[in-house]
Amino acid sequence: MISFDPTTIPLHIVLAVVAVAYLIALAVYRLWFSPLSHVPGPKLAAITLWYEFYYDCVLRGQYIFKIEQLHRQYGPILRINPWEIHISDIEFYDEVYAVSNRKRERWAWNIAPGGFIGSMGGTADHDLHRVRRSALAPFFSKSSTRKLQHIIDGRVQFLVASFQRRKGDEPFDIKHAFAALTNATDLVMEYTFGYNVNRVSHKNYDPKFHDNFVAGLSKMSLLRHFPWLDRCARTIPPHLLAPFSPVVAQFWKEKIAITTQAREVMEAGADAIETADHRTIYHDILSSKLPPEEKNLERLAQEAQILLSAGTLATSWIMTVGCYHLLAPGNAEYLNKLHSELRDAIPDPLAENAFELTKLEQLPYLTACVNEMMRLGNGTTTRLQRIAPSETLIFTSRKTKKIYPIPPGTPISISNFLVHRNPDYFSEPSKFNPDRWIENPKLTKYLVAFSKGTRQCIGMHLANAEMYLTIARLFRNYVSLLELYDTTEQDVIIVADLLVPAVFKESKGVRLRVVS
Numbered sequence: 152m153i154s155f156d157p158t159t160i161p162l163h164i165v166l167a168v169v170a171v172a173y174l175i176a177l178a179v180y181r182l183w184f185s186p187l188s189h190v191p192g193p194k195l196a197a198i199t200l201w202y203e204f205y206y207d208c209v210l211r212g213q214y215i216f217k218i219e220q221l222h223r224q225y226g227p228i229l230r231i232n233p234w235e236i237h238i239s240d241i242e243f244y245d246e247v248y249a250v251s252n253r254k255r256e257r258w259a260w261n262i263a264p265g266g267f268i269g270s271m272g273g274t275a276d277h278d279l280h281r282v283r284r285s286a287l288a289p290f291f292s293k294s295s296t297r298k299l300q301h302i303i304d305g306r307v308q309f310l311v312a313s314f315q316r317r318k319g320d321e322p323f324d325i326k327h328a329f330a331a332l333t334n335a336t337d338l339v340m341e342y343t344f345g346y347n348v349n350r351v352s353h354k355n356y357d358p359k360f361h362d363n364f365v366a367g368l369s370k371m372s373l374l375r376h377f378p379w380l381d382r383c384a385r386t387i388p389p390h391l392l393a394p395f396s397p398v399v400a401q402f403w404k405e406k407i408a409i410t411t412q413a414r415e416v417m418e419a420g421a422d423a424i425e426t427a428d429h430r431t432i433y434h435d436i437l438s439s440k441l442p443p444e445e446k447n448l449e450r451l452a453q454e455a456q457i458l459l460s461a462g463t464l465a466t467s468w469i470m471t472v473g474c475y476h477l478l479a480p481g482n483a484e485y486l487n488k489l490h491s492e493l494r495d496a497i498p499d500p501l502a503e504n505a506f507e508l509t510k511l512e513q514l515p516y517l518t519a520c521v522n523e524m525m526r527l528g529n530g531t532t533t534r535l536q537r538i539a540p541s542e543t544l545i546f547t548s549r550k551t552k553k554i555y556p557i558p559p560g561t562p563i564s565i566s567n568f569l570v571h572r573n574p575d576y577f578s579e580p581s582k583f584n585p586d587r588w589i590e591n592p593k594l595t596k597y598l599v600a601f602s603k604g605t606r607q608c609i610g611m612h613l614a615n616a617e618m619y620l621t622i623a624r625l626f627r628n629y630v631s632l633l634e635l636y637d638t639t640e641q642d643v644i645i646v647a648d649l650l651v652p653a654v655f656k657e658s659k660g661v662r663l664r665v666v667s
């Protein structure tokens with residue numbers, strides 16, 4: 152009889168067999184025994200994250216489009232990776248996002264990259280997020296924004312005046328101009344931190360700043376697939392990496408500036424903090440009821456840096472999309488309607504308080520244009536998952552009436568981007584058509600650019616103020632001076648989700664020329 156001695160099998164064979172057995176067991180578990188096994192979707196996506204990785208990393212930000220296509224195939228509820236569910240029914244939006252007194256957490260896997268877990272936006276836990284947000288909420292309330300309207304309008308005036316000085320100059324990319332306005336160093340900086348470095352005055356509005364910013368965020372979005380790389384990268388001091396990467400260099404410079412400013416406010420002492428003339432977010436955090444461990448320098452700096460990035464790109468991109476469409480050949484009808492509404496409402500644009508926010512927000516056509524540019528521009532294209540930590544959510548397919556219990560702890564999202572391009576809600580969704588908001592005011596229910604609920608954009612009143620004031624000033628006063636230069640609709644069509652919306656790679660942007 153031939154005897155078989157298992158100890159003679161080479162170790163690498165044993166390890167390979169164990170690994171294969173483990174992977175098969177994992178796939179079997181995920182397909183048939185996982186608490187999400189009843190949710191439809193491609194088998195490969197249920198088995199492995201490599202499916203998402205392929206669409207997002209290899210094909211560059213394509214998973215969101217794949218999800219859209221999968222919904223057409225599998226229905227309104229979809230398992231898009233081993234742990235996550237995506238839903239395409241807006242009627243379920245409030246259940247996922249706009250919940251009162253019900254806990255919703257963010258998914259740490261998605262928000263960890265970049266190391267901003269000390270900031271409100273990077274906080275996964277529901278209760279800690281509430282505490283952190285409560286310190287900043289008064290600063291960004293509608294009434295606070297109104298009080299600082301003169302600052303916002305001052306910067307907007309400065310920007311539009313800079314356009315006038317460009318008469319006959321080379322064309323420029325309007326997104327750089329808007330990013331200089333909304334950015335860190337100008338509007339958001341002035342508003343939230345009390346100073347700015349006047350990027351609007353830079354030649355061509357400092358394009359590298361915007362482009363580095365977008366590149367940094369896009370890379371950060373992909374880092375969620377490489378958590379170990381993200382952790383390793385964060386152990387290397389940024390000043391060592393900065394010489395090799397303009398993106399890191401910019402990030403590092405910004406961090407130093409912010410940390411220095413936060414330190415100065417901290418060192419000024421409690422009395423100075425209470426009585427400061429122009430209160431900044433540092434003053435508000437330091438004088439809030441937050442516990443002492445929430446008031447350390449590193450957390451303040453993280454909070455500030457997230458605010459700066461969140462406050463810059465979404466608003467500037469949305470205004471860029473709006474400008475393109477309003478100036479595009481074929482859209483003169485919409486531009487004329489906007490211009491005549493502004494002319495009637497603001498007969499003397501030089502009068503003091505001619506551009507009052509409360510008045511602008513009442514203008515129906517301006518509002519329709521702002522809504523339409525938010526719908527097409529989106530601001531962010533990333534999935535914004537929510538987790539109900541202790542509740543089972545019940546989703547019912549409206550077509551088949553089938554009920555899907557979603558177990559506690561499951562990350563769920565309803566992509567704002569996909570809602571805005573869903574033909575069930577918006578007819579001819581790719582078409583810029585502000586009239587749709589006038590014809591059907593109920594459409595605002597489907598406008599979710601700022602998300603909803605406890606994690607809704609904290610800067611939305613500031614963003615609205617920026618957009619209303621900029622679009623109103625630009626199209627009241629300069630409408631016949633601005634023309635598109637070598638720009639087509641392709642330059643604003645979103646073709647990839649890189650956390651921020653991305654257009655085709657070779658795009659030179661939305662270029663404008665100021666005619667004499």
Ligand code: HEM
Nearest residue numbers: 271272461462465466530535600601602606608609610614
């Ligand atoms: C039109 C422009 C903007 C759009 C479309 C936008 C969109 C959003 C969205 C969708 C979220 C929710 C993220 C989530 O669900 O997890 C968000 C959160 C946030 N936004 Fe905005 N945003 C805009 C402008 C701003 C501005 C101007 C600021 C501040 C200066 C800002 C600061 C923030 C912060 C700090 C958060 C995190 C809030 C939290 O976690 O509680 N955003 N934004």
